[in-house]
Amino acid sequence: MMFHDKLRTLSLPGFIIILTGGFAVLLGLSVLIGWYSHNITLIQVRPNFVPMQYNTALGFLFSGMGIVAIAVSRLRLAQACGAVVAVIGLLTLIEYIFGLDLKIDQLFMQHYVTVKTSNPGRMAPNTALTFSFSGVFMLLQAKVFPGVPRSVVSGIFGSVIIALGMVPLFGYLTGVETAYGWGYLTRVAVHTAVGFIMLGLGIIAYTWHISRREDHGTPRWIPVVAGISVLTISVLLWQALTANDTKKLRDNTRLEAGGYAAIVETAMNDRISMLVQLARRWQQEGRPSRERWQHDAEVISRQDGYQAIEWVDPSYHVRWIVPETGNEMVRNMPSAFEEKRHLALDKARERRDVSVTSAIKLKQGGTGFLVYVPIFVKNQFEGFILGVFQINGLLEAVLPKKVTAGYTLELYSDQNEIYRRGNDPLLVNIRGEANINFYDTQWHIKISPGYALLNRQESHLSEVILGLGAMMALLLALSIHFLQSTRVHAAGVLAANRRLREEVVVRKRAELNLEKQASSLVRSNTELEQFAYVASHDLQEPLRMVTSYMQLLEKRYKDKLDVDASEFIGYAVDGAARMKLLITDLLTYSRVGTQVEAFAQVDCETVLNGALANLSGLIEIEQAKVTHDPLPKVPGAATQLLQLFQNLVGNAIKFRGSEAPRVHISAQTEAKSWTFQVRDNGIGIAPEFHNRIFAVFQRLHDRVTYEGTGIGLALCKKIIERHGGDIWLESELGHGTVFYFTLPNKQVITDG
Amino acid sequence: MMSSNSKGSAVEILLVEDNPGDARLTIEALKEAKVHNRLHTVSDGVEAMAFLRREAPYTDVPRPDIILLDLNMPRMDGREVLAELKEDAALKMIPVVVLTTSQAEEDIMRSYNLHANCYISKPVGLDQFLTVIRSIENFWLSVVRLPKV
Numbered sequence: 001m002m003f004h005d006k007l008r009t010l011s012l013p014g015f016i017i018i019l020t021g022g023f024a025v026l027l028g029l030s031v032l033i034g035w036y037s038h039n040i041t042l043i044q045v046r047p048n049f050v051p052m053q054y055n056t057a058l059g060f061l062f063s064g065m066g067i068v069a070i071a072v073s074r075l076r077l078a079q080a081c082g083a084v085v086a087v088i089g090l091l092t093l094i095e096y097i098f099g100l101d102l103k104i105d106q107l108f109m110q111h112y113v114t115v116k117t118s119n120p121g122r123m124a125p126n127t128a129l130t131f132s133f134s135g136v137f138m139l140l141q142a143k144v145f146p147g148v149p150r151s152v153v154s155g156i157f158g159s160v161i162i163a164l165g166m167v168p169l170f171g172y173l174t175g176v177e178t179a180y181g182w183g184y185l186t187r188v189a190v191h192t193a194v195g196f197i198m199l200g201l202g203i204i205a206y207t208w209h210i211s212r213r214e215d216h217g218t219p220r221w222i223p224v225v226a227g228i229s230v231l232t233i234s235v236l237l238w239q240a241l242t243a244n245d246t247k248k249l250r251d252n253t254r255l256e257a258g259g260y261a262a263i264v265e266t267a268m269n270d271r272i273s274m275l276v277q278l279a280r281r282w283q284q285e286g287r288p289s290r291e292r293w294q295h296d297a298e299v300i301s302r303q304d305g306y307q308a309i310e311w312v313d314p315s316y317h318v319r320w321i322v323p324e325t326g327n328e329m330v331r332n333m334p335s336a337f338e339e340k341r342h343l344a345l346d347k348a349r350e351r352r353d354v355s356v357t358s359a360i361k362l363k364q365g366g367t368g369f370l371v372y373v374p375i376f377v378k379n380q381f382e383g384f385i386l387g388v389f390q391i392n393g394l395l396e397a398v399l400p401k402k403v404t405a406g407y408t409l410e411l412y413s414d415q416n417e418i419y420r421r422g423n424d425p426l427l428v429n430i431r432g433e434a435n436i437n438f439y440d441t442q443w444h445i446k447i448s449p450g451y452a453l454l455n456r457q458e459s460h461l462s463e464v465i466l467g468l469g470a471m472m473a474l475l476l477a478l479s480i481h482f483l484q485s486t487r488v489h490a491a492g493v494l495a496a497n498r499r500l501r502e503e504v505v506v507r508k509r510a511e512l513n514l515e516k517q518a519s520s521l522v523r524s525n526t527e528l529e530q531f532a533y534v535a536s537h538d539l540q541e542p543l544r545m546v547t548s549y550m551q552l553l554e555k556r557y558k559d560k561l562d563v564d565a566s567e568f569i570g571y572a573v574d575g576a577a578r579m580k581l582l583i584t585d586l587l588t589y590s591r592v593g594t595q596v597e598a599f600a601q602v603d604c605e606t607v608l609n610g611a612l613a614n615l616s617g618l619i620e621i622e623q624a625k626v627t628h629d630p631l632p633k634v635p636g637a638a639t640q641l642l643q644l645f646q647n648l649v650g651n652a653i654k655f656r657g658s659e660a661p662r663v664h665i666s667a668q669t670e671a672k673s674w675t676f677q678v679r680d681n682g683i684g685i686a687p688e689f690h691n692r693i694f695a696v697f698q699r700l701h702d703r704v705t706y707e708g709t710g711i712g713l714a715l716c717k718k719i720i721e722r723h724g725g726d727i728w729l730e731s732e733l734g735h736g737t738v739f740y741f742t743l744p745n746k747q748v749i750t751d752g
Numbered sequence: 753m754m755s756s757n758s759k760g761s762a763v764e765i766l767l768v769e770d771n772p773g774d775a776r777l778t779i780e781a782l783k784e785a786k787v788h789n790r791l792h793t794v795s796d797g798v799e800a801m802a803f804l805r806r807e808a809p810y811t812d813v814p815r816p817d818i819i820l821l822d823l824n825m826p827r828m829d830g831r832e833v834l835a836e837l838k839e840d841a842a843l844k845m846i847p848v849v850v851l852t853t854s855q856a857e858e859d860i861m862r863s864y865n866l867h868a869n870c871y872i873s874k875p876v877g878l879d880q881f882l883t884v885i886r887s888i889e890n891f892w893l894s895v896v897r898l899p900k901v
Contacts, residue, residue, distance in 0.1 A: 533856070537824065540853045544876050545773040551878030552780070573877075580876045584855070591856070 013209035017071035020202030024064030027195045031057035035109050043113055049172075050116040050180075050187035053123040054109035059088050059131045060195050066138040067202040071209075078138050086135025092128035095119075096185070116187040124186040130164040130196050133157055137203060151211035155221025158203030159228035163235070165196025170236045176243040217491070218484050227477030234469020241462035249430045249449065249457060256407065257432025257447045260399055264445070267305075267398035268438040271387065272354055272371055274300045275309070279373040279385045286377060290320055297322040305394025307364050310335075310386040312372075316345060318386075330363050335386065341370065347440075348372040348384060356441040359391060359418040367391050367418060371439075391419050406453030411436075412444040424450040532590030539583050547576040585711040589696065592640060592718045602638045604631035604645075604676075608665060611646035615653070624653045628665035632674050634743045640719045645678075647712040648739050652680035655701075657734070673725065673742040680738075685731040694727070716741070763789040763893050766816035768800040768833065769851075770825040774874070778820065778851075781885035787893040792816065797828025801836060804843055816846060818892055821868075823852040823859055834866040845899050849888060 031052045034042025043051040066081030091104055105111075105121035114120045123131075137157040141150075168180030168188040180188045204225060211219040278296055282288060288296075297309040301322050308327045311320040312335040321327045336342035340357050348355030355372045362368040371387040395411070401421070408422030427448040436443040449457065550569050554561065561569075605628075612619065612626060619626060626649060634641075645665075652663040664679045685693060696714040720727045724744045731737035765782070769775040775793050782791055792813060794800050800819075803810040819837075823830035830850060838844045847869040852859065855873045863871050872888070875881050892898075 537854055537856070540876075541771055541774070544853065544874060544881075545771070547876045548777050548878045548881055549773065552777070555878065577876060587855070 011209065011212070013205040013212070014071050016205035017202050017209065018068055020198045020205065021064045021067035021071065023198045024060045024067065024195055024202070026064075027191060027198075028057045028059070028061030028064060031191070032061065038112070040113065044115065045190050048115065050124070050189050051111070051113040052189040052192050053105070053117075053121055053127075053186075054111065055088055055092070055105065055107075055121065056123040056127055056131075056189070056192055058108070059085050059123075059127075059135075060192075060199075062088075063131070063134050063138070063199050066134075067199065067206070070138065070141065070206055075141065078141065082135050082138025082140075084135070085131050086139055089128045089131030089133075089135055092123055093125065093132060095122065096125045096128065118185045122186055124180075124188040124192075126164060126168065126180075127188050127192055127196075130161055130199075133161055133164075134199055134203070137161075149211075149215060149220045151207050151215050151219060151221035152224050154203060154207040154210060155224040156228065158200050158207055159225045159232070160200075161203060162197055162200030163228060163232035165193045165198075165200060166232055167193075167236060167239070169193035169197065170239070174240055174243070176239055218488050220481075220484070223477040223480035223484070226480055227473040230473035230476050231470060234466050234473065237469065238462045238466035241459075241465060245459055245462060246429060249454070250432075253407075253430055253432035253447060253449060254434075255432070256404075257434040257445055260404065260409070260447065261434035261436045261445050263399055263403070264395070264436045264443070265438055267394070268436070271303060271305065271389075272356075272373075272439060274303075275371055275373045275385050275387045276354060278309075279375050282375050282382070282385070283377055287382065293320055294322050304397030305389050307362055307366075307368055307388040307390045307393075308386075310388065311383060312345070312386050313383040314381050316383075319383075327364055333363070335384075344370060344372050345384065348374045349381060352376060354439045356439055358414045358441070359416060362388060362390070364388070366393075369413075369441075395419050395421075404447070406450050406456070407447045408450050410446045412446070413441070418443070422450050424448070430454075529590045532586055535586075537587070540580065543576050543580050543583070547573055547580075550576075582709050582711075585709045585715075586696075588643075589711055589715050589718065592715065592722060599635050599637060601633045602636045602641055603633045604641065604667065607638060607641045608645050608649075610642050611649060614642075614646055615650055618650060618653055622653050622656060622661050624656075624661035624663060626653075626663045626665070629667065631665065631667050631676075632669070632745070634674060634723075634745060636723050636743060637719075640722070644716050644719045644741075647716050648678045651712055652678060652682060652737070652739075655680075655682045655737075657681065657683050657736075669745070670742075672746070673744045675740055675742050678739040679736065681736045684733045684735050684737050685729065686733045687731075690729055690731070693729075761788075763787055763818070764814045764816045765789050765791045765818055765820060766800065766803060767791055767793045767820045768795075768797065768825070768830065769793065769820070769822045770795045771822070774822070777878075777881060778885060781882050782889065784882075785886070785889045785893070787889055789889075789893065790814075796825045797830065797833040800833050801828070804837070804840075804846075817898055819846055819848045820851045820888070821848050823850060823854055823863070831862060831866060834863065834868055838867045847892065847896070847898065849892060851884075851888075 030042050032054070033039070035054050035057070040047060062081040062084045066078045066085065069075070069078035069081060088104075091102055094100060095102055095105070101119070105119055109121065111117070111121040134157070137154070169190065170176070171180035172190045172193065180190075180193065207221045207225070208219070211221055215221075278293075278300060281296070282293075293311065297320075300306075301309045308330070309322050310318045310327075310330070313319050316334055316336045318330050318333050318335050321331055336345050338360075340360050344355045344357040352374055355374075357370040357372075359367050359369055368388060368390045371389065373385040373387075375382040375385060391411075399409075404421060408424045408426055409420070410417055410426060411419035425448075426446055430448055432447045434445050436445060550572050554566065554569050608628060608631060618624070649663055649665070653661045659681055662681045665676065666679075667674045667676045693713050694717040696711055717727050720741050720743070725742040727739065727741040729737055729739045767775060767778055769778065772795075775795075779791055779793070782789055792803065794803050799810075800821075802808070803813055804816070806813060821830045821833060830852065834848060834850075837846070837848065844867070848867075850863045850868045850871045851874060852872075853874050860871050872884055875884060
């Protein structure tokens with residue numbers, strides 16, 4: 001169910017992952033079926049190709065499953081598959097590296113096809129390496145290096161696996177076997193190579209997929225993949241060119257070898273035919289005189305390569321010899337004194353034809369060979385014409401050094417090296433071989449270009465291309481990387497700009513709103529204050545009417561009113577008086593906002609002294625002691641600050657305890673403001689009332705004990721707020737009160 | 753140091769007051785005055801200006817020697833009366849006592865700026881009110897020498 005859901009919402013990369021993974025699964029399955037059903041086509045593709053080993057097929061099955069599992073987010077399954085693949089690959093690598101046999105190669109299948117296989121059932125070392133990579137990749141899901149983006153790690157894995165598939169496939173397409181086989185070890189099967197390319201593509205698609213989610217628009221893996229791809233292409237080109245060079249050299253060397261063989265062959269046939277000629281004249285004309293024979297033989301023996309020309313009589317003893325000097329020791333010696341010579345003699349005599357010995361040690365010194373030409377006169381055996389050749393001399397003459405310049409040359413007779421020229425060893429891959437046939441003998445020549453010649457002939461184009469390719473890969477990766485970085489940077493700058501613009505717009509809007517709110521606030525404040533002012537003002541008149549006429553009534557009609565009436569009038573007048581007080585306070589309170597007194601530097605000491613003068617009556621009555629520290633000058637409205645000090649000090653005295661009231665005023669400077677303290681030893685205020693006391697007409701006590709309307713602190717708060725400060729208190733019931741307030745040391749505009 | 757007003761003809765007082773209660777209180781207070789006076793009452797600024805300029809229906813009224821002026825009135829308030837009065841060459845010499853309920857600083861400032869001769873807040877209590885009126889009488893009707901026009 002989940003699988004189908006995932007599939008339905010599959011993106012393009014997801015689709016590619018499923019496709020390539022599915023291909024790998026099908027490939028693995030079909031080869032497994034091929035092994036069980038003995039289907040050579042499935043296993044090998046072509047009969048002369050290396051088979052895909054059973055374990056390789058298993059590797060593909062699990063790799064494909066793992067990749068599909070990743071695509072549908074079955075990460076546990078992917079890891080399990082990855083583990084299997086990694087174990088297969090790594091164990092095989094261990095077998096190769098340490099020369100072990102872990103008995104895993106034919107664990108599931110007895111391999112009956114072992115074409116180009118070093119160890120039956122064992123996958124190629126590059127196949128094992130590739131499986132190790134893909135297994136580890138699925139196991140870790142690219143979470144290998146902390147800090148490196150997953151897409152980069154995944155991109156490296158994917159492109160390396162593709163490269164490991166591309167190289168052998170290219171080898172198959174161009175016939176360069178070194179591309180798909182390392183040394184003598186098992187080759188990579190052609191469909192294995194294709195499978196790896198598909199697996200790699202799947203991993204690249206996965207890279208694409210995670211890059212979309214994690215790389216925030218900058219696919220960091222692209223430079224890596226581009227670099228590795230170009231590098232792979234360079235390696236392939238390099239291999240192709242190298243292979244091409246090698247092939248040309250090899251072909252050339254083979255041609256050379258054939259040519260040398262022909263030269264040697266011709267020279268030998270010439271020489272032997274002259275010996276045959278000498279024997280033939282003997283047969284036709286009968287035994288010549290010794291002088292005549294020596295004369296003829298000497299002409300022949302002037303050719304290079306001869307040690308001697310001898311007549312061996314029918315008893316196999318050397319009788320005549322040319323040249324005499326240097327060959328004295330063989331005269332009258334039996335010619336068949338050792339095996340090879342005897343065999344050749346017998347053979348020539350029996351077959352009545354030329355016989356050539358293999359290479360022998362000459363009695364005269366050096367390595368040589370003998371050519372026996374039997375002489376029959378009217379079927380009467382008259383011995384042999386014997387040609388004794390020095391191999392060194394012969395070859396040096398017929399195959400001059402300048403002809404074979406630069407080549408290493410080896411000559412074999414009966415698997416034995418009989419001649420060698422050049423100091424460098426023969427090469428395995430660039431070697432020309434040819435047979436040299438004359439009469440009943442065959443020599444074998446092997447040649448290779450010497451190092452000096454190789455260096456002269458080899459083109460360095462392939463190395464140049466590899467170097468350039470590696471450089472291009474690096475440059476490409478770097479330039480893509482920097483391009484991306486630049487784009488990210490530019491995008492960052494653009495985004496920052498956009499954010500800034502948006503912020504400006506938002507801020508402007510906020511400012512506009514704030515302005516609107518401020519102006520509406522000012523309007524409503526003004527209206528409210530106007531209302532309070534008008535209301536309190538207009539309220540006073542009726543109040544005065546009540547009071548005045550009540551009193552007029554009492555005055556004029558005193559005699560006619562009884563005691564009750566006077567008492568009632570008293571209450572009415574008292575109520576009106578209290579109401580008058582409330583209205584006056586309200587008026588004062590509302591006027592804090594409406595008054596247009598300009599702010600100026602106000603000396604708080606002067607202001608305090610003014611307040612104390614206003615309170616002098618109260619101070620005297622209550623026997624209060626008011627002290628203060630030096631007070632600063634602050635910007636403010638003098639009358640309001642006076643009201644503030646008056647209210648606070650007045651309260652401090654009014655709400656006294658049993659002791660004589662003591663009030664102390666002080667001020668402390670802070671960064672941007674002064675903090676004032678008005679400390680008393682009065683009755684204190686319970687914490688629950690600390691906020692309430694600043695509200696208008698809030699009283700904590702009855703009017704009999706402490707008189708007042710309860711507007712004093714509200715007024716203080718309003719004055720302080722208008723000055724841009726704060727007011728609060730610390731107090732405990734029965735332990736006095738400290739009122740704190742702050743006044744900015746620079747003017748703050750608070751009224752619109 | 754008796755003013756000429758104390759003996760001869762009565763002092764003409766113009767009371768500009770929209771509140772009949774206040775007007776009556778003032779009348780009652782001035783009844784007890786030592787100085788002989790005649791109180792004329794109008795209830796707003798428009799009537800006051802008509803009275804002063806002897807416009808109908810005040811064609812036969814005397815020119816007041818002193819004006820007791822309330823500030824807050826309908827139609828034309830005391831401030832406007834003050835402003836117009838003090839602009840008028842013929843009238844600006846008549847002393848104006850602002851007698852108002854308002855204790856507002858702005859009103860006080862404004863009144864003096866408009867050349868009011870004095871500013872008095874009406875007290876709430878009857879006794880205080882009587883005292884104030886008596887003070888006015890003492891000062892303005894007895895002590896002060898007013899111009900004879």
